[in-house]
Amino acid sequence: MTAGTTDPDGLTVDPAERRREQRGWYFYDFACSVYSTSVLTVFLGPYLTSVAKAAADAEGFVHPLGIPVRAGSLFAYAVSVSIVVAVLVMPLVGAAADRTGRKKPLLAASAYVGAAATTGMFFLGGERYLLGAFLLIVANASLSVSMVLYNAYLPQIAEPDERDTVSSRGWAFGYTSGALVLVLNLVVYSGHESFGLSQGMAVRICLASAGLWWGAFTLVPLRRLRDRRIPREHGEGAVxxxxxxxxxxxxxxxxxxxxxxxxxxxxxxxxxxxxxxxxxxxxxxxxxxxxxxxxxxxxxxxxxxxxxxxxxxxxxxxxxxxxxxxxxxxxxxxxxxxxxxxxxxxxxxxxxxxxxxxxxxxxxxxxxxxxxxxxxxxxxxxxxxxxxxxxxxxxxxxxxxxxxxxxxxxxxxxxxxxxxxxxxxxxxxxxxxxxxxxxxxxxxxxxxxxxx
CATH class of the missing domain: 1.20.1250.20 (MFS general substrate transporter like domains)
Structure with a gap:
């Protein structure tokens, strides 16, 4: 078989080409996992809460769109809204990917929208809690959409008996990058005074660096993965x-x-x-x-x-x-x-x-x-x-x-x-x-x- 040949289900037949795509596929986990670890799990929750508290009234409430929200609840509510947005968008993106067979441009779009929103968290100073909530919603929803497209590649780059191994390696790549970037974040945050940075500036740099990491390493899967069109029944894949x-x-x-x-x-x-x-x-x-x-x-x-x-x-x-x-x-x-x-x-x-x-x-x-x-x-x-x-x-x-x-x-x-x-x-x-x-x-x- 020649490199790039696929069977009727879209699985890459040539082993060397399949391994090349698999290695590229691993790197999307390596790229985006730093968002989940550094941004969502460590830095953004406490920082956005502090920004919201700075903007709160005497009773401790902020008022996005005129709705009274306790400042300490803002982060949790924004996470919920982001997931609702993702669920509304995912079926439309999935249908477009099925209809055109072009998952890669959609993966690129969702990844770079999320990476840009995360990088934009550098500007979350003062009382900009609304900007923070908006960027969180955009980044979190984009990650969810991109993961659906990313996961959809697995049947096309791995034989059934190798999918557990391939999936596990991607998971391991993600945990590795998360730990590596957290170590770097720890150096920046703990030594912020020696770097001439305020504590808030150190946090904003850590947030933005996760977006830059996400965007930079997404280039690897975009270069290695390829699209293939799979024949579908009449009408399937419509919006x-x-x-x-x-x-x-x-x-x-x-x-x-x-x-x-x-x-x-x-x-x-x-x-x-x-x-x-x-x-x-x-x-x-x-x-x-x-x-x-x-x-x-x-x-x-x-x-x-x-x-x-x-x-x-x-x-x-x-x-x-x-x-x-x-x-x-x-x-x-x-x-x-x-x-x-x-x-x-x-x-x-x-x-x-x-x-x-x-x-x-x-x-x-x-x-x-x-x-x-x-x-x-x-x-x-x-x-x-x-x-x-x-x-x-x-x-x-x-x-x-x-x-x-x-x-x-x-x-x-x-x-x-x-x-x-x-x-x-x-x-x-x-x-x-x-x-x-x-x-x-x-x-x-x-x-x-x-x-x-």
């Missing part, structure tokens, strides 16, 4: 068909109610996971009084232990089954939130212990959930079911930040806000425990593993 395909797939899932039951459980507990990650830095800085250096170091600890935790939970799954291992991780997540509620202020050692616990269950709970779902997908429908998995995941993940923001809005306490998230893990645990996974695998027409 609006993204939503139609999602609805059709969910209707098909009604024929596999046990698969649908697992998906519902996952959507609920994963929303809790994502909210803990995005709001942990706000909780640490505002409620526990921890400085930015402590938060950066804690997230670095999470990055390192997430890899070890995923490998360890994978070994546990081989012994006890994926379902039991996930249920155990949900119990740990609940314990983490309870511990966070009682965590004393100005006690970084205890916060590090909490970060270590998060790292040990973070990667494994998500990786095992994806692998367990793969057993529940009817053969021949992998792509559309995983598309629904991704779309539905994004579609519900606004709820956790909204609950967190409302809890703080009503109580003025981040401890009450963090404990409110227990409901996601408790409900997810109960729903998952009720799914007979062995019967679900058999009902999907797949061989039942010895341990599941």
């Amino acid at each position: 609006g068909s993204g939503w139609k395909q999602l609805v059709a797939t969910l209707r098909d899932m009604r024929r596999h109610p046990l698969t649908l039951s697992f998906l519902l459980a996952y959507l609920i507990y994963n929303d809790g996971v994502q909210t803990v990650i995005s709001q942990a830095s706000v909780f640490g800085s505002e409620e526990l009084g921890l400085d930015q250096t402590t938060l950066i170091t804690a997230v670095l600890l999470v990055q390192v232990l997430a890899v070890a935790g995923a490998l360890g939970m994978g070994r546990m799954a081989r012994s006890y089954g994926a379902k039991r291992t996930i249920l155990g991780s949900l119990a740990v997540w609940t314990g983490i939130l309870l511990a966070g509620y009682f965590l004393p202020a100005d006690a970084p050692v205890f916060f590090y212990c909490l970060a270590a616990a998060i790292g040990l269950v973070l990667g494994g709970s998500q990786a095992l959930s994806r692998s367990l779902f793969s057993h529940l997908v009817p053969r021949g429908k992998e792509a559309e079911y995983f598309s629904a998995y991704e779309m539905s995941d994004r579609g519900l993940s606004w709820l956790g930040p909204l609950v967190f923001g409302l809890a703080y809005q009503l109580t003025g306490s981040y401890r009450d806000a963090i404990i409110s998230l227990v409901i996601f893990f408790a409900v997810g645990f109960v729903l998952l425990a009720r799914v007979p996974v062995r019967r679900a695998v058999a009902a999907a027409g797949n061989p039942v593993p010895d341990r599941i």
Whole structure:
């Protein structure tokens, strides 16, 4: 076969060309993960909250579009809005990609809009909380849209039996870049005085540098990945068909109610996971009084232990089954939130212990959930079911930040806000425990593993 030859499903046939595309594909994770780690998890939450508080009235409220919002809730609300925007845009972008077969220009557009918005966070000085919320919404929505396009390349660059390996390597590339940039951020932030920078300027440089990193390394996948047009049925890929395909797939899932039951459980507990990650830095800085250096170091600890935790939970799954291992991780997540509620202020050692616990269950709970779902997908429908998995995941993940923001809005306490998230893990645990996974695998027409 010649380089670039594809089979009818769009998979690159030539092994050398496929490996070249895979290496390029890894680098988008390397490019964009610094946004999730440095911006969303570490710096932006506390900084945007401080900007909003500077602009707040005597009662501690800001008034975007005339709506009274407690300054401490602004970041959580903006995250929720960004996800709603992403969910509205993703089906349209997906349909355009399917119709034209040109995912790469759409990936470039979403990536560079997000990178530009992130770089623009350099200008978040004074009381510009509205600019900060707007840039967060644009950057976060752009990342979500770009990840849908990025994930859609996987079936075209990897054989079925190599997709787990390729996907895992991309995940590892992302964690590596996140840790590397956090180390650089720690140097800039901790030594800001020696660099002649104010603390706020150091934070803004760290925010903007994540956007520059995102944009620079996106050039690698854009050079290596290539578009291919796959023949489609008449009318497929028209604008609006993204939503139609999602609805059709969910209707098909009604024929596999046990698969649908697992998906519902996952959507609920994963929303809790994502909210803990995005709001942990706000909780640490505002409620526990921890400085930015402590938060950066804690997230670095999470990055390192997430890899070890995923490998360890994978070994546990081989012994006890994926379902039991996930249920155990949900119990740990609940314990983490309870511990966070009682965590004393100005006690970084205890916060590090909490970060270590998060790292040990973070990667494994998500990786095992994806692998367990793969057993529940009817053969021949992998792509559309995983598309629904991704779309539905994004579609519900606004709820956790909204609950967190409302809890703080009503109580003025981040401890009450963090404990409110227990409901996601408790409900997810109960729903998952009720799914007979062995019967679900058999009902999907797949061989039942010895341990599941």
